[in-house]
Amino acid sequence: MKVDDPILQNITRDETRKLVTLRVLKRTEIPYGCNVDELSFHPSVISALKRRGIVKLYKFQEEAIRKILDGKDVVIVSGTGTGKTEAFLTPILQDCIHHIGEGTRALVMYPTKALARDQIEKVYKMFPSIFGVSIAIYDGDTSERDREKIRANPPSILISNPDMLNRILPSKWFRDILSTLKIVVLDELHVYSGVFGAHVHHLLRRLRRKARRRLQFIGSSATIGNPEKFGKTLFDRDVEVVSSRGRVTGKTYHAFIQPLTRSRISEAVELANIMVNAGKKTLIFVRGHKEAESIKRLANMRKIKMGIHRAGLTERFRKKIEAEFKRGELEAVVATPTLELGIDIGDLDCVILTEIPPTFAKYLQRVGRAGRRGQTAYVFTILGEDPISRYYSENPDEFFKQDPEPVYIDPTNPVVTRSHLIGMACDRPIRLDEVEKMGEREKEIVKELISQSYLVERARRLYPTEKCWKALYGVNLRGTGDIVHIYDVKRRYLGFREMPMAIKELFPGAIYMHGGNLYQVLEFDYKKATVTQIPQYLRLETKPIWRSEPVEFTPVKKRKVYSIPVTYGEMIIEHIVYGYKTRDFATKHVMSETMLEDPLKYRFETRGIAFQLPMNPEWDLEDAASAAHAAEHVIISAAQTVVGADSAEMGGISYPDGTIFIYDGAVGGSGLTLLLIERLEKALNTALKILTSCKCKGDGCPLCVYDYYCGNDNKFLSKTKAIELLRKVVKLGVETKTVTSPGMGEPIS
Numbered sequence: 001m002k003v004d005d006p007i008l009q010n011i012t013r014d015e016t017r018k019l020v021t022l023r024v025l026k027r028t029e030i031p032y033g034c035n036v037d038e039l040s041f042h043p044s045v046i047s048a049l050k051r052r053g054i055v056k057l058y059k060f061q062e063e064a065i066r067k068i069l070d071g072k073d074v075v076i077v078s079g080t081g082t083g084k085t086e087a088f089l090t091p092i093l094q095d096c097i098h099h100i101g102e103g104t105r106a107l108v109m110y111p112t113k114a115l116a117r118d119q120i121e122k123v124y125k126m127f128p129s130i131f132g133v134s135i136a137i138y139d140g141d142t143s144e145r146d147r148e149k150i151r152a153n154p155p156s157i158l159i160s161n162p163d164m165l166n167r168i169l170p171s172k173w174f175r176d177i178l179s180t181l182k183i184v185v186l187d188e189l190h191v192y193s194g195v196f197g198a199h200v201h202h203l204l205r206r207l208r209r210k211a212r213r214r215l216q217f218i219g220s221s222a223t224i225g226n227p228e229k230f231g232k233t234l235f236d237r238d239v240e241v242v243s244s245r246g247r248v249t250g251k252t253y254h255a256f257i258q259p260l261t262r263s264r265i266s267e268a269v270e271l272a273n274i275m276v277n278a279g280k281k282t283l284i285f286v287r288g289h290k291e292a293e294s295i296k297r298l299a300n301m302r303k304i305k306m307g308i309h310r311a312g313l314t315e316r317f318r319k320k321i322e323a324e325f326k327r328g329e330l331e332a333v334v335a336t337p338t339l340e341l342g343i344d345i346g347d348l349d350c351v352i353l354t355e356i357p358p359t360f361a362k363y364l365q366r367v368g369r370a371g372r373r374g375q376t377a378y379v380f381t382i383l384g385e386d387p388i389s390r391y392y393s394e395n396p397d398e399f400f401k402q403d404p405e406p407v408y409i410d411p412t413n414p415v416v417t418r419s420h421l422i423g424m425a426c427d428r429p430i431r432l433d434e435v436e437k438m439g440e441r442e443k444e445i446v447k448e449l450i451s452q453s454y455l456v457e458r459a460r461r462l463y464p465t466e467k468c469w470k471a472l473y474g475v476n477l478r479g480t481g482d483i484v485h486i487y488d489v490k491r492r493y494l495g496f497r498e499m500p501m502a503i504k505e506l507f508p509g510a511i512y513m514h515g516g517n518l519y520q521v522l523e524f525d526y527k528k529a530t531v532t533q534i535p536q537y538l539r540l541e542t543k544p545i546w547r548s549e550p551v552e553f554t555p556v557k558k559r560k561v562y563s564i565p566v567t568y569g570e571m572i573i574e575h576i577v578y579g580y581k582t583r584d585f586a587t588k589h590v591m592s593e594t595m596l597e598d599p600l601k602y603r604f605e606t607r608g609i610a611f612q613l614p615m616n617p618e619w620d621l622e623d624a625a626s627a628a629h630a631a632e633h634v635i636i637s638a639a640q641t642v643v644g645a646d647s648a649e650m651g652g653i654s655y656p657d658g659t660i661f662i663y664d665g666a667v668g669g670s671g672l673t674l675l676l677i678e679r680l681e682k683a684l685n686t687a688l689k690i691l692t693s694c695k696c697k698g699d700g701c702p703l704c705v706y707d708y709y710c711g712n713d714n715k716f717l718s719k720t721k722a723i724e725l726l727r728k729v730v731k732l733g734v735e736t737k738t739v740t741s742p743g744m745g746e747p748i749s
Contacts, residue, residue, distance in 0.1 A: 007278050007378065008253060017267065020256035020383060021396035027374075030082060030246030033062030042097045044130045045090060052125075054086065060244035061087040067240055068183075068218060069094070075189065075219040075231040078244040080368035084220045085122065087242075088185055093133060095182065096156040100132035103180030104154040109161055111191040113139045114322060116159050119187070123159075133157070139164050154180070162200050163477050169206055170426040170472070178211050189219035189227075190361060190407050192234055194649070194670040195416065197409040199477040201234050202420035208236075210427050222368060223361035226406035233409050250374040254367070256381050256396055264384040265291060268334075268354050269298045271380050272306065276331045280349035280378065283325075284334040285366050287355050288648060289497075290505070293513030295334045295354075297585070300516060300536065309335040311478075312486075312495040313515055340365055350378040356388050359644035361404035387637040387690045387704050394693050405644040410671025414570075415605065418445050419475045422454060422464070426472050429461040481604065481667040482526070486514070489522070489532045499667070500575045501648075502529070503600040504544045507577050511542045524600070539586055545579040545593070547712065548653055549747045550661050551603060553610060555740060561680045562729050565738040566611040568677045571663055573651070574603045608663030608673045609680070610739035613725045615658040627721030628654040629748045630705040631687070634722060636662060637707070638686035643675045647707075650676075653747045658725070659739055688726040691719055712748060 003009050003022065012019045035056050036049045049055075057065070060078055064087040067074050076084050092106045099105055110116040120137050136155035138147065140163070150158070151173040158177065160168075168174050184207065186192065192200045208215055217235040224230060231239035259267035268284050275282045286292045292310045299306040307321040307330045318338070324330045326345055333339065340362070351370045357363045363381075371377025383389035392399045411417075421442065424430055435446055446462070449455045454468040464472075476483070484502035486494045494514055497505060505512060506529040510521040518538065519531035552572040559566055578599040582592045613631055615624055632654040639662065640647060650672055653661040664670040676683060694704035696719070705717045728734040 005253060005376070007275070007280070008255070011255075011257075011271070011274060016259065016261045018258040018260055020258050020393050022256075023254040023400055025247065025252045025254065027250065028245075028247045030078075030244055031059040033057045033059035039065070041090075041094050044097065045093050048093075048130060049086070049090065052086075054083075058083060058244060060242050061090075064088065064242040065091045067242065068092075068216075071216055073217045073231070073235060073237055073239045075221070075224075075227040075239050075241050076243075077221055077224055077227050077241060079247055080222045080364075081372050082222075082244060082246060084222070085119070085187070088218050088220060089123065092157065092183055092185075093130060096133045097130065099180075100156070104156065104158050104177045105180060106157045106183040106185065107165075107177070107181060108157060108159045108185040108187065109165065110159070110187050111161065111196075113141060113161055114319070115188065116161055117141070120159055123157075135159065138168070151176075162196075162203055165207070166199075166203055166423065166475060166477060167473065169203075169210065169423070170428075175210075178207075181211060181215065182213070183216045183218060185218045185220070186234075187220045189221040189231070189234070190224040190365070190404075193407045193409055193644075194672070195413065195666045195668070196478055197234060197407070198411050198413045198416040198671070199419070199475075201236070201409060201411045202416060203423070203477070204234070205236060206420060206423055206427050209424065223364045223404045224407055225361060225404040230407045230409065233411065250371045250376055252367070252371050252377040252379060254379045254381070254400070256383055256393065258383045258393060264354050264382045265295050266298060267382050268295055268352050269302065269304065271352050271382075272299070272332045272334075273302065273304055275350045275352075275378065276304070280331075281325075281328070281345065281347055282332045282350040282352060283339065283345070283348055283369060284332070284352040284354065285340070285357075286334060286336060287646065288336060290513065291354060292334050292336055293516070294541075294585075296516045297513060297518070297536075299332075299334070304332065305330065307333040308516055309333055309339050311336060311338055312497055314493070314495055317515060337362075337366075340369075345369065347373060347375070348377075349375060350380070353379070353381045355384060355386070355647075356381060356392055356399070358640050358646040358649070359405045360399070360402040361407075361644065364404060386706055387634055387694075388641065390694055390704055391686075391690045406675075408643060408671045408675045410607075410669060410674050412441065413607075413668040413670070414441060414445065415668030417442060418449070419471075421445055421449060422468055422471050423475070425449075425455055425462055425464040425468055429463045430455070432457075432460045432462070435462070484524075484527060484529055486512075486529050486531060488519070489530060494519075494531070497529075499526075500602045500604060503575060503577050503602050504546060506531075507544060507580060507596060507600055509542065509580065509594060509596075510544075511540050511582075513541075526600075526602075539584050540591075541583050541585045542580045543583060544577045545581065545712070546575060546577040547747065548573055548575045548651060550610075550653060550663075550742050553661075553739075553741060556607075557677070558738070559677060561611070561677075561684070563733040563735040564611050564613070564729055565736070566609055566677055566680060567739055568609050568674060569607065570669075571606050571608050571661070572603055573606055573663055574601060576601050604667045605669075606664045606667060607669030608661055609677050610659065610661050612736040612739050613658040613660065614728045614734040614736050615656075616721070616724065619721070621656055622716065623718065623721060624656040624658070625654075625746075625748060626716045626718035627725055628656060628658050628660060630717040630719055630722035631725050632660050632662070632748075633705050633707040633710070633717065634687045634690055635660070635683060638690060639676050639680075639683045641686060642679045642683045643672050645672050655742070655747055658736065659742070661739075661742075684726060684730050688723065688730050691723045691726065694719070716748060
């Protein structure tokens, strides 16, 4: 494999790593449309575009502008940096000019405050001097003085985020906004998937309910595989799609790297060190909070100046990291997907991924952060010891030939629905005739809210109680699980973790990494964890010993997949942490195993699928358990590529009789397994392909059946027996019975 870049030559010459594949992508042209002078626009808008150097529109921009001006609901899909913002903002400004002084015409929402703050700077630069058109941002960081100005004189364009909209929608002053509001824009549309998307779907329903006129919706995204269907689901109406293909970023090297003597996280630190020493600003994306902290810890040990950015850290801490990275005071940052949509770091040169992202869309989103100023960019994806890494190391062409996957959303999540029925009542009392038009599940939730004193009936309307108002302000649009707050022994607030993950990381005795510091958990009471800082030189970490099991399963829908009946339903899952292992941080050598005096338990409602694989009657109990457990692992790995899930977003439970449950990791359900039941054939085929393409002999290799989140530390796994099970289903069409309850024997998770 010929490498012509000196930095890459240096990296690939090192015999401690293998260059699996290298792709080089260059700038490609985007078709042009009309000249800006051909638009029947106000001279101020034309002048502003020309000041931006825009004398000719791209074809997709022209099409989007015309559709928006015609009042169409539109989803714009085009690559990073191609001018999607100009495509929706230009017609909005044209509309605002013709309605100066008439109030707010457009609400533009970004998924995060950081992104909104970053984008408003661009908006000011684009159109700084159009007389009479005002733009303001209203979010959690807006001062009270500025809020009063916005309430007194609503701007032409209001910029905010869904979290703030949830809070201000019931307020009296927002009625003035709604009296003139015409257009609602959701930028980075692909982010509104899963639980967050379900929340935003209901939030937009509430917005439409309270608005004085029909609102026009616009979505914008660089990476989305099903823009028309997803836009229709999110906005609850038909949309028209305007799309474009092309790249405006510079030459980019995409390399798959296989470390031969180091772990993935050690390789990430090594690559970051090389790139920073070469003067390249570098961003490392990791799968989750623990991996981010581990990389930060290794960087500290090697005296590498690296920032960390993840959920669970305080907002003040994250903002500091963002500012330092943007200013160049930090040359490297490790982040969870929190920076996937963060501030635009125009001079970012390199992106390092410590795993293959769950979707190709997420891959494009993350790597698109580099090279935005036209400079040569570098992308390193580190392959590990997991089924998907193994599969794509053997089939790299399949990875790069992909299109962005469809985005999923399940608006029927009962936890989310309940939150926004509470919101509806606070927005405006719910009329009983509105309740009569609701679905049966919504009606049941309304009855529960009345019986629990959240709502009270007066004059054929349901009014919110004080309890209801308190509940509204406690709604977390980013998730549905209970929050555990973390304090040190001096009662200083450090951050938080969401259930059910919190019981696996904050059990008494746990070593907890936070913001680059090391702590040990002293107390845990399900709402609060108390920790004490311990010396950084201690090479310790803890890994929970846990299991999960389905407590209840209520079927909702069924379908045949090959010859096996598969049931999708509502579930109650219980997670139990009953011990932990203390390991050497670097070598992973187990130093001790401790059982908790009082196991931690957490039950939550979710949704999932259940089916049974055809077992071999000659297997003993251990063989059967190993076959089903390995099959469960690899089916979930394959399912991630089919539905676009992260490895932590779905859980699995297997039984020795072949019964397998795969469930949404989010409390209340995310919609992932609802999507999976429709695509299970592809997942089963991919799972069999992963197993049969692995070159290991017998059951002696973890690469095809390993699961990072396995509760019993990847014990009881048989690749060969899992192949036998999947072949019976995919190739032979062996039938099994319908699953309506937990399987026989002890569950393995």
